[in-house]
Amino acid sequence: MKTRTRRLRGGELLRRMVRETRLSADALVYPLFVRDGEGVEEELPSLPGQIRYSPDTLSKGIDTALSAGVRSFMLFGVPEPEAKDETGSGAYDENGVIQRSLRNIKKSFGDDACLITDVCLCEYTAHGHCGLINNGRVDNDSTLPFLTEIALSHARSGGDMVAPSGMMDGTVAALRKALDVGGFEGIPIMSYAAKYASAFYGPFREAAGSAPQFGDRKSYQMDYHNANEALRRIEIDIDEGADIVIVKPALPCLDIISLASRRIKTPIAGYSVSGEYAMIKAGAASGFIDEYKVMCESAVSVFRAGAGILITYFAKELAGAIKKGDIG
Numbered sequence: 001m002k003t004r005t006r007r008l009r010g011g012e013l014l015r016r017m018v019r020e021t022r023l024s025a026d027a028l029v030y031p032l033f034v035r036d037g038e039g040v041e042e043e044l045p046s047l048p049g050q051i052r053y054s055p056d057t058l059s060k061g062i063d064t065a066l067s068a069g070v071r072s073f074m075l076f077g078v079p080e081p082e083a084k085d086e087t088g089s090g091a092y093d094e095n096g097v098i099q100r101s102l103r104n105i106k107k108s109f110g111d112d113a114c115l116i117t118d119v120c121l122c123e124y125t126a127h128g129h130c131g132l133i134n135n136g137r138v139d140n141d142s143t144l145p146f147l148t149e150i151a152l153s154h155a156r157s158g159g160d161m162v163a164p165s166g167m168m169d170g171t172v173a174a175l176r177k178a179l180d181v182g183g184f185e186g187i188p189i190m191s192y193a194a195k196y197a198s199a200f201y202g203p204f205r206e207a208a209g210s211a212p213q214f215g216d217r218k219s220y221q222m223d224y225h226n227a228n229e230a231l232r233r234i235e236i237d238i239d240e241g242a243d244i245v246i247v248k249p250a251l252p253c254l255d256i257i258s259l260a261s262r263r264i265k266t267p268i269a270g271y272s273v274s275g276e277y278a279m280i281k282a283g284a285a286s287g288f289i290d291e292y293k294v295m296c297e298s299a300v301s302v303f304r305a306g307a308g309i310l311i312t313y314f315a316k317e318l319a320g321a322i323k324k325g326d327i328g
């Protein structure tokens with residue numbers, strides 16, 4: 001038989017030699033939740049194994065991740081419920097939970113940790129939507145100046161990169177302009193370009209207290225029946241100045257990652273969201289699947305599809321798997 005594809009699968013060394021997907025812990029981003037308060041270190045019931053910190057304890061979470069080999073972080077702020085208001089003012093408060101966290105972490109870790117911040121209003125608004133409400137609707141254009149205020153306050157506090165996740169049109173252009181004018185032309189924008197209205201965000205909303213108080217997010221997040229729309233959205237964000245584009249969620253959108261990676265030259269990040277993590281945890285807890293192996297296979301599939309970066313709650317464990325040589 002001239003062709004036998006099994007030949008290259010004959011032994012471990014051969015299999016490793018011909019691998020088409022190579023992983024590095026440098027490509028992993030670890031999301032962390034920071035709550036208002038002091039001395040907080042609490043496990044999140046909706047995300048078993050994930051810990052919510054306060055600005056003064058966050059360095060522990062960063063330290064543990066650095067020891068595991070993970071050096072990039074995505075920070076989400078969780079203000080006290082009574083601090084929420086109509087315009088999400090806690091999000092752009094110079095003494096807000098994220099701003100204080102950034103200053104603390106930069107003081108302790110300097111450039112050893114890359115801090116990417118979520119730029120959105122939903123955790124900070126009383127109504128839980130990602131934009132301002134006008135006549136019962138989420139208003140696009142009046143939201144943009146608030147998003148630029150958030151991004152600027154993060155940059156001033158020492159953030160390394162901003163990640164707008166609110167899906168308001170024109171966000172990237174508005175942020176790029178404001179950052180440039182503010183003297184932050186070197187701060188990259190990692191844009192949630194293709195973000196679907198997904199039920200996979202459930203555990204996150206519980207962890208961040210960011211569920212919408214009325215309606216849903218379908219007027220701004222994308223309909224999961226669409227792929228062309230995602231490509232269009234990605235191209236628009238790149239045109240507006242996005243440095244990295246996110247596709248989210250990851251596993252249900254491997255097709256989008258694959259299509260986009262063939263079309264665009266801008267780095268793509270897949271965001272393996274809270275529901276993906278929770279499913280693996282729950283499946284393993286009930287004995288149906290092997291957590292470690294499913295984690296490894298899922299992560300590799302996102303890179304194989306064409307992502308260069310993976311945002312994942314399993315970042316530390318994956319860095320360990322890469323170090324052990326189980327993947328990568």
Ligand code: PBG
Nearest residue numbers: 120122165200201204273274275
């Ligand atoms: C905020 C935001 C969400 C996630 C990231 N940023 C929630 C949402 O859009 O409702 C989800 C992340 C996850 O599920 O892990 N806009």
